[in-house]
Amino acid sequence: MHATYYKTMKNLHDIDPTIANLIFKETQRQRDGLELIASENYVSEAVLQALGSPLTNKYSEGYPGKRYYAGNQVIDEIETVAIERAKKLFHAEHVNVQPHAGAQANFAVYLALAKPGDTILAMDLGAGGHLTHGSPANFSGKWFHIIPYGVRRDTELVDMEEVRALAKKHKPKIILAGFSAYPRKLDFKTFADIAHEVGAYLFVDMAHVAGLIATQLYPDPIPYADVVTTTTHKTLRGPRGGMILCKITDRLDPDGKKNLAQKIDSAVFPGSQGGPLEHCIAAKAVCFEEALHPAFKKYQEHVLENSKAMAEVFISEGARLVSGGTENHLILVDVTTWGLGGKDAEHILDEVGISTNKNMLPFDERKPMDPSGIRLGSAAITTRGFNCEDSIALAKTIATVLKSPADTIKKTAAQEHVAALTKKYPIY
Numbered sequence: 001m002h003a004t005y006y007k008t009m010k011n012l013h014d015i016d017p018t019i020a021n022l023i024f025k026e027t028q029r030q031r032d033g034l035e036l037i038a039s040e041n042y043v044s045e046a047v048l049q050a051l052g053s054p055l056t057n058k059y060s061e062g063y064p065g066k067r068y069y070a071g072n073q074v075i076d077e078i079e080t081v082a083i084e085r086a087k088k089l090f091h092a093e094h095v096n097v098q099p100h101a102g103a104q105a106n107f108a109v110y111l112a113l114a115k116p117g118d119t120i121l122a123m124d125l126g127a128g129g130h131l132t133h134g135s136p137a138n139f140s141g142k143w144f145h146i147i148p149y150g151v152r153r154d155t156e157l158v159d160m161e162e163v164r165a166l167a168k169k170h171k172p173k174i175i176l177a178g179f180s181a182y183p184r185k186l187d188f189k190t191f192a193d194i195a196h197e198v199g200a201y202l203f204v205d206m207a208h209v210a211g212l213i214a215t216q217l218y219p220d221p222i223p224y225a226d227v228v229t230t231t232t233h234k235t236l237r238g239p240r241g242g243m244i245l246c247k248i249t250d251r252l253d254p255d256g257k258k259n260l261a262q263k264i265d266s267a268v269f270p271g272s273q274g275g276p277l278e279h280c281i282a283a284k285a286v287c288f289e290e291a292l293h294p295a296f297k298k299y300q301e302h303v304l305e306n307s308k309a310m311a312e313v314f315i316s317e318g319a320r321l322v323s324g325g326t327e328n329h330l331i332l333v334d335v336t337t338w339g340l341g342g343k344d345a346e347h348i349l350d351e352v353g354i355s356t357n358k359n360m361l362p363f364d365e366r367k368p369m370d371p372s373g374i375r376l377g378s379a380a381i382t383t384r385g386f387n388c389e390d391s392i393a394l395a396k397t398i399a400t401v402l403k404s405p406a407d408t409i410k411k412t413a414a415q416e417h418v419a420a421l422t423k424k425y426p427i428y
């Protein structure tokens with residue numbers, strides 16, 4: 001990692017050794033630990049270079065060709081490249097690359113399509129939805145009338161008949177499909193059919209699975225949804241940021257003063273953001289270029305193989321997995337089957353150098369701060385170069401320490417295994 005990356009940090013070391021050393025420490029932590037947090041990944045050095053560029057100096061409120069400040073000729077070119085690459089990658093009619101993050105992208109969509117008090121049908125947080133899909137702690141839950149749908153108790157899969165019945169009963173303005181913790185595929189076509197039946201917009205948040213969708217390894221929401229949001233930093237493996245993709249025509253308001261694309265754009269700016277982060281937009285463009293490369297499809301195939309391989313080990317080690325397995329990069333392990341709570345499991349794994357997060361499971365009777373599960377994802381270890389064998393070995397180590405948390409010999413062996421894997425697959 002150090003050779004190339006740290007050469008570029010010499011100035012920072014001279015000017016601000018405190019921050020330089022903290023960055024060094026965090027990079028070491030990333031280098032020496034294994035990242036199984038499903039929302040994280042490692043960007044390429046090319047993405048890092050774009051992020052650390054003088055583009056951060058420029059104010060560029062507005063959009064290419066229509067800026068509120070002078071001097072945006074080059075910035076316009078950069079943002080246009082990012083937009084065109086994203087359109088090509090996802091076969092989208094219109095793209096806005098300016099949202100600072102996933103939450104900002106979702107905020108802008110609500111602003112464009114709904115008014116406070118409107119009804120929104122979205123996946124329940126406990127079933128795998130995201131904070132911005134209607135949590136009472138978030139603006140989405142405070143400003144809108146949220147009707148949550150969940151998963152079936154027997155299969156732990158989204159029940160499309162429940163979604164249809166709720167949509168018919170509550171007539172939502174928006175139906176939201178998307179998740180932070182759901183290990184299976186979503187049926188976007190049926191979501192769209194239901195939205196059309198009740199006169200709602202279909203809004204898909206594909207943040208977790210965007211990389212799998214870009215490579216046709218997960219159902220594609222773009223043909224069906226009115227609007228799709230994503231983060232760029234999870235399976236898509238780009239910089240931290242958000243993006244909105246949408247149809248140009250507003251299906252529910254075809255003759256309105258603004259079409260859907262214009263509504264989305266003005267909800268981002270000036271509706272909810274000021275100047276875009278053009279260094280980050282350039283880094284998004286680099287990420288899209290990387291994702292358009294055939295090697296990215298291979299990478300995503302390995303992401304799926306590795307998560308399936310780990311899931312099979314957990315099952316053979318006696319754990320219960322939510323929905324019994326995985327069809328994406330995510331695995332939800334019910335650690336109570338190993339006699340633990342999610343909080344302890346997260347802590348035990350952290351002690352041996354494996355990062356995961358505790359997670360509520362569907363119908364969880366435990367509390368959010370100590371739920372029944374942990375969530376694991378295969379995107380970051382696959383970026384490091386893990387193959388199936390490595391993933392199987394890692395899953396066995398995870399099962400071993402979680403099944404015998406008091407066994408210090410097993411814990412030491414796990415630490416050594418993590419050290420060997422991180423050495424075998426360095427980052428940067």
Ligand SMILES: Cc1ncc(COP(=O)(O)O)c(C=O)c1O
Nearest residue numbers: 039101102103130179180207231
């Ligand atoms: C489905 C989904 N949407 C939105 C977000 C929010 O993204 P950000 O953290 O960039 O605001 C997340 C983050 O984890 C997510 O999982």
